[in-house]
Amino acid sequence: MAGYPGYPQPPQHGYPQQGYPQQQGYPQRPPQPMKKPDPERGKKITGIVLYVLGMLIGGFLLFAMFLIPPLFSADPGVEYYAMGVGAVLALPPLVIYLWIPWIVDRYDPEPVWALMMCLAWGGIAACGFSALVNTFVGSVAAAAGGPAMGDVVGACVSAPIVEEAAKAMAVFGVFYFARREFDGIVDGIVYATFAALGFAAIENIIYYSRAAKQELAHGAEGALTATFVIRGVLAPWGHPLYTSMTGIGFGIARETEKGWVKWVAPLVGYCGAVFLHCVWNTSATLSNMLPLLMLPLWLLFVLAFMGLLIWLVSRKGKIIRANLEDEILLGNITPQELLLVTSPIAHIKATFSWGGAPGRRFVDAAARLALSKWHSGRASRARKATISADFVVPLRQDLHKYRAEMSQSLRRQLPQPQPWTPGQPAPFQRR
Numbered sequence: 001m002a003g004y005p006g007y008p009q010p011p012q013h014g015y016p017q018q019g020y021p022q023q024q025g026y027p028q029r030p031p032q033p034m035k036k037p038d039p040e041r042g043k044k045i046t047g048i049v050l051y052v053l054g055m056l057i058g059g060f061l062l063f064a065m066f067l068i069p070p071l072f073s074a075d076p077g078v079e080y081y082a083m084g085v086g087a088v089l090a091l092p093p094l095v096i097y098l099w100i101p102w103i104v105d106r107y108d109p110e111p112v113w114a115l116m117m118c119l120a121w122g123g124i125a126a127c128g129f130s131a132l133v134n135t136f137v138g139s140v141a142a143a144a145g146g147p148a149m150g151d152v153v154g155a156c157v158s159a160p161i162v163e164e165a166a167k168a169m170a171v172f173g174v175f176y177f178a179r180r181e182f183d184g185i186v187d188g189i190v191y192a193t194f195a196a197l198g199f200a201a202i203e204n205i206i207y208y209s210r211a212a213k214q215e216l217a218h219g220a221e222g223a224l225t226a227t228f229v230i231r232g233v234l235a236p237w238g239h240p241l242y243t244s245m246t247g248i249g250f251g252i253a254r255e256t257e258k259g260w261v262k263w264v265a266p267l268v269g270y271c272g273a274v275f276l277h278c279v280w281n282t283s284a285t286l287s288n289m290l291p292l293l294m295l296p297l298w299l300l301f302v303l304a305f306m307g308l309l310i311w312l313v314s315r316k317g318k319i320i321r322a323n324l325e326d327e328i329l330l331g332n333i334t335p336q337e338l339l340l341v342t343s344p345i346a347h348i349k350a351t352f353s354w355g356g357a358p359g360r361r362f363v364d365a366a367a368r369l370a371l372s373k374w375h376s377g378r379a380s381r382a383r384k385a386t387i388s389a390d391f392v393v394p395l396r397q398d399l400h401k402y403r404a405e406m407s408q409s410l411r412r413q414l415p416q417p418q419p420w421t422p423g424q425p426a427p428f429q430r431r
Contacts, residue, residue: 040179040387047177054169055120058128065131066206078216079209086208089228094201097236101193104309105186106344107317108367114181115194118170122198126166130199133162155285160242160277163199167239168246168270170195175250179387183371185251186312192247196239203239204231234295237302238280244305245272257382317342323370323377332396333366337403341366355409362402369395 070079098119102109137158142150171191175182182188211227249269253262283294321342327333333341340346340354341363350359372388372395379386 054125058125061128082209082212085212086205090204118194119198121170122195188247188251192243193240196243200239320370355406358405365398
């Protein structure tokens with residue numbers, strides 16, 4: 001009771017007095033999230049185990065089918081020299097090609113470890129499994145209908161079905177076991193492209209080495225040049241284009257709110273990848289000139305696909321902006337920071353004008369926050385739960401942490417004032 005000894009007096013004029021809690025304004029940071037166990041920990045461990053097993057088996061198959069047999073050939077030196085020539089022609093362009101999907105995905109670049117895992121899977125596991133199955137199917141077809149039948153069945157039937165399935169496992173792995181790193185159609189295309197580029201690089205080594213061996217052992221002049229022009233210059237994006245259809249399917253499955261679409265879209269995408277792969281292989285099998293006649297139409301298709309990809313990337317940027325605008329009202333980001341995060345060159349700006357590494361981490365956290373809110377909203381509309389909702393509050397906390405790190409980094413970059421010594425003008429004096 002107010003006014004009696006032993007009871008605290010009520011605050012007057014808005015000033016707290018003894019016995020009453022200090023009045024707080026708006027919090028400077030969102031509340032600290034409670035630490036909870038990662039609900040996907042078991043799934044991630046399972047994915048890592050399956051990935052390692054697949055890589056070991058695929059690597060063993062590649063080693064057994066392509067590196068061991070030359071030891072028992074008439075001239076092992078020529079065989080291994082031809083493989084070296086193939087590697088020299090195939091691997092340097094791969095380094096250049098890898099920059100293209102990385103540059104295109106500007107608003108929320110995928111983590112390097114996930115991209116490298118897809119690249120390695122495509123080059124080792126997918127190639128190893130595909131080589132085994134294609135060789136077996138081709139041998140069975142050749143035994144049943146002759147060598148010509150074996151070539152047709154192996155190239156036109158087995159290769160599209162088996163190779164696209166093997167590469168699709170990389171996209172599925174990120175989609176299912178590392179779902180936080182898979183946000184939509186653009187991510188599906190990027191992961192599919194990296195897996196396909198890894199596959200194409202190893203396949204090119206094999207084709208180039210065969211052509212080089214024909215020139216060295218059989219005098220087939222121009223075989224290596226023709227193979228390099230077709231595979232390395234005219235159609236280097238064949239495999240990425242095929243597998244991107246599968247990536248689009250998984251991306252649609254990630255974005256949709258309809259349960260049946262989640263199952264149908266990846267299957268339709270995979271069928272599209274098999275169809276495109278089959279069309280190209282069939283044309284090359286029927287006639288060496290037919291792919292050249294198809295090249296103008298093929299290039300138009302590639303250009304149309306690139307236009308679609310650019311539109312999808314721009315759409316992703318708009319999604320990030322729309323889901324961050326309310327964070328300005330909540331005090332988690334400023335309008336200037338929103339312009340930074342939604343810039344196509346956000347990481348470059350952060351490197352040179354926003355404190356370097358802390359600025360880049362701020363951009364990444366803001367983009368992840370926007371996409372997590374986007375996924376949470378779609379799941380809420382579909383009346384389903386999503387793990388993305390668990391990351392919203394921690395990511396908001398990260399924004400404040402990285403902003404403080406940015407401020408410290410920028411202060412260290414400012415020129416330090418020189419100490420004043422007697423005989424020099426005082427800093428405040430007009431010169």
